[in-house]
Ligand SMILES: Nc1ncnc2c1ncn2[C@@H]1O[C@H](COP(=O)(O)OP(=O)(O)OP(=O)(O)O)[C@@H](O)[C@H]1O
């Protein structure tokens with residue numbers, strides 16, 4: 001009786017230990033292959049275009065609407081305190097510190113992480129990864145390292161762009177809907193924002209880029225058994241990357257802003 | 260150095276409760292072409308992948324050029340891999356790359372050859388398997404199954420390996436193209452001085468390309484010998500396979516409808 005209750009718990013516990021061990025090993029191996037030659041600059045550039053350039057529309061839309069809604073909601077709160085002049089500050093700090101990197105990371109997990117898992121998963125189940133190895137090419141170097149490097153480099157750039165677009169969205173709503181003075185809105189934004197706000201956001205972005213590429217490639221690499229396996233890998237990649245992004249966000253925020 | 264290119268002893272591999280290889284012993288002499296026959300699902304592909312190092316065997320020893328490769332470090336393994344060329348049963352072409360880059364892949368990524376030079380070699384290899392330069396610009400998804408197989412063959416021989424593995428090279432080809440591929444394999448083995456280990460169900464192909472033959476059954480090699488003697492092997496299992504009879508010691512686990 002007791003055994004029947006405890007056995008599944010133990011089994012799940014052991015399985016999760018095994019899974020995290022595998023992931024840790026995979027992470028370590030991938031990072032080593034990122035820094036050891038041979039490198040494939042061609043593939044890194046290709047991935048940067050795939051991850052960065054083609055994500056611009058998605059990230060831009062996310063940022064502009066977030067900036068706009070942020071103004072509307074903050075206005076409700078601060079107008080009760082007669083503190084409307086703080087709106088630019090609230091918008092820019094929320095965007096640079098939190099919403100920019102987190103939303104960009106989550107969108108990227110859906111767009112890029114899923115694609116990586118599907119592509120590498122398909123390569124796994126159609127033996128293309130085995131074929132790579134028979135052609136003296138290390139799949140970690142050829143498939144995984146370029147994606148990791150590209151994602152880590154590109155997401156901060158995307159987030160910087162998203163920050164600017166988001167502030168612009170807030171500006172539009174403030175000026176055209178709430179009748180703020182354009183000059184004062186921009187001046188307040190620039191005066192209030194601090195380097196640490198932006199830097200912490202960009203550091204987060206790099207970490208989230210790493211998480212997205214890592215979970216995308218890991219899920220794809222581990223996939224087994226045909227179309228269904230690839231489908232599962234894709235889901236796993238998005239879900240695990242999203243959760244890890246939110247958790248990492250908490251940890252990095254804690255590191256930056258507790259004294 | 261011994262005259263054995265590949266020497267397999269006591270090789271075992273199970274997937275879960277299923278014992279696929281159960282003590283395989285196999286010798287492939289240098290510069291010879293050995294063909295392994297056996298029923299569907301008898302572990303032929305698994306055997307080849309173990310020798311290539313794509314599957315880790317549970318037990319046993321595999322020597323390549325007299326060097327033990329089971330349990331070898333990953334870096335040394337990669338060096339050994341340079342001796343190999345492999346034609347996968349399912350072709351396994353890279354679907355994100357055009358055909359010519361597939362063929363040139365081992366030259367560009369594996370050996371660091373310049374792209375232009377590698378493309379020239381690739382187009383030559385494609386021509387050798389009966390595919391024109393216009394096919395080189397297509398993507399694998401745009402090819403028929405038989406064309407994919409030929410591209411895969413061109414990719415396997417492009418790096419001029421010392422040991423070539425062919426997993427069912429003629430399955431899915433018309434009889435004429437199958438014969439062309441057979442002759443190509445023979446020519447490769449002779450001109451490169453390569454050693455070949457092939458798998459086939461096709462007795463025509465076996466007679467065309469094999470110097471030696473072996474049959475795998477229930478996880479072991481039950482017969483091995485000169486390919487010319489396969490018709491008088493004196494082994495009931497081999498005889499049934501060669502003649503393609505449904506009656507005999509090998510029973511297919513099927514029930515009547
Ligand atoms: N990765 C794997 N996981 C689990 N079982 C496997 C795996 N690969 C092969 N098998 C099993 O091993 C057995 C042998 O497979 P293998 O592919 O070697 O057969 P084969 O002799 O090449 O057959 P065919 O002539 O049909 O290609 C099969 O029963 C298969 O189910």
Ligand SMILES: [Mg+2]
Pocket residue numbers: 303304305348426
């Ligand atoms: Mg097979």
